[in-house]
Amino acid sequence: MSEVPDMKQAFLASRIFDGTTRDYRTNTALLIEGLQIVALVPQSQVPSEYQAVDLGSLSILPGLIDCHVHLVWNGSHDPNALLQRESNEKTAVRALLHAFQELMHGVTTVRDVGGLYHVTLAVRDATREQLFIGPRILAAGMPIQMTGGHARNLGLEVDGPHEARKGVRTMLRAGVDLIKLMATGGVYTEGEEPGSPQLTVEEMRAAVEEAHKAG
Structure with a gap:
């Protein structure tokens, strides 16, 4: 994937929400140099060297963070059934698609809390290396569970x-986050009864x- 040129752009939108207060800004421009956000300034004070990008009635807000995803699952009532039918390679392609869809919906960071084998780790690495477009992914790899426990597949x-x-x-050896x-x-x-104890206190303490120890 080619590198993004070091362009200077000013994004103009009807509203900008920066998260520092409950209110949104109007008549404000978001200044970007390459991939770096550098400032929010009144639209009347945009430096001449910045290329204006008028977004019209759209709004700008910070990237969203989704703290609980399973990129290998689909949205069905029984996502594990699909995993049992398809190959790991196809599951990886599906996970890449889900990662891309997250980004297109404004989610710039996801925390994947359980994936099949090392599929989600491969997806994470592919997006980090810009082989595919996706959000920042923090991946747990395979969850630790008791024999026959929750999400056993x-x-x-x-x-x-x-x-x-x-x-x-x-x-940890596999490189999880x-x-x-x-x-x-x-x-x-x-x-299975939701909320019923599975791992023991001793098992969780050891884990x-x-x-x-890893930080």
């Missing part, structure tokens, strides 16, 4: 504190201790 199954610790080490523990039951798993 996604996770790394462990039983006992020793295996929980080893499971975290396995995910965070660790996801399936502490309780939830939806999407047949015959958390190991994760904290």
Whole structure:
């Protein structure tokens, strides 16, 4: 993917929300140099070297952050069934599409809290290396869960504190950004009671201790 030229642009919109107050700004321009936001200034004070981009009645706001996604899942009532039918390669393509769709809806950062094998890690790396267009992705890889636990088709199954610790080490070696523990039951798993305890306190303590050692 070619690099973005170091252009100076002034984006003009009817409203700009910068998040510093509850109010939005009007008659304001967003100044950008290349990929860097440099200032918000009144539209009447845009420097002459900036190319104006008039967005008309559109609004500008900061990129959104989605803290809980599963890029490998679709929006069906049983996303695990699809994962069991299709190949990992097709799942990766689907996850790339979902990442792109997130960005097109204004989400610039997502936290993926459970994916099939290392598919989401590959998607994360592909977007970081600009092989595909997508948001910033923080990926947990495979969640740590008890044998037969919640979302069992996604996770790394462990039983006992020793295996929980080893499971975290396995995910850290794979290069995850965070660790996801399936502490309780939830939806999407047949015959499971949402909120019912699954991982023990001892298992979670061992996992958390190991994760904290990594920073």
